[in-house]
Amino acid sequence: MPGELYADAIGEITVNGTIVRIDLVSLSVTMRDDRGQLVPEHRQRIVMSLEGFANSFDVLQKAMNGLIEAGAIRRAEPDNVVPVRGPKPGGEGIRNGGSPNFE
Template sequence: MIDEIYSDGISEITVTGSIVRIDLMSLSPSDRDPVNNPKPVLRRRIIIPADAFANAADLMQKAVQMLIASGTVQVRKTSILRARYELMT
């Protein structure tokens, strides 16, 4: 069995030469910002070669297109995702 990691999102992507670092974050159940929103907390870092990152980005874009087409993800009119989806279809 493989280890699975849950993430609420990506907090940062850093490119150094041919290496890409992707910081995965989750929202803290206890730490809050001044407006009482949960603070993001770094949980894991993925470190991959730039070419692997480019391939992953392409795969994720295809997955986003499928999510939009199926209605799973609703995209606002002004969204960058919507503009990209419309260009691809």
């Protein structure tokens, strides 16, 4: 087994009980979808405990924050963000603990 593995992305993360499976994918050299885009192919699977996954997530989050602070990458703002309206003046229409989602 090689000491290194290249992957383009994580294809899927599956949790089954206390086991986490992380499927790594790479873009196919030969297969394309209807739009002519290369499709992802399964390459390798990482299997770990929930505790190991949680610890790994913390390490990845710290690495991401370091990259952002160093200016190597920047956090993209999602295009589909919808602003949430605050409460109406006088509290009109606020129910269920004051959430504007239930006006």
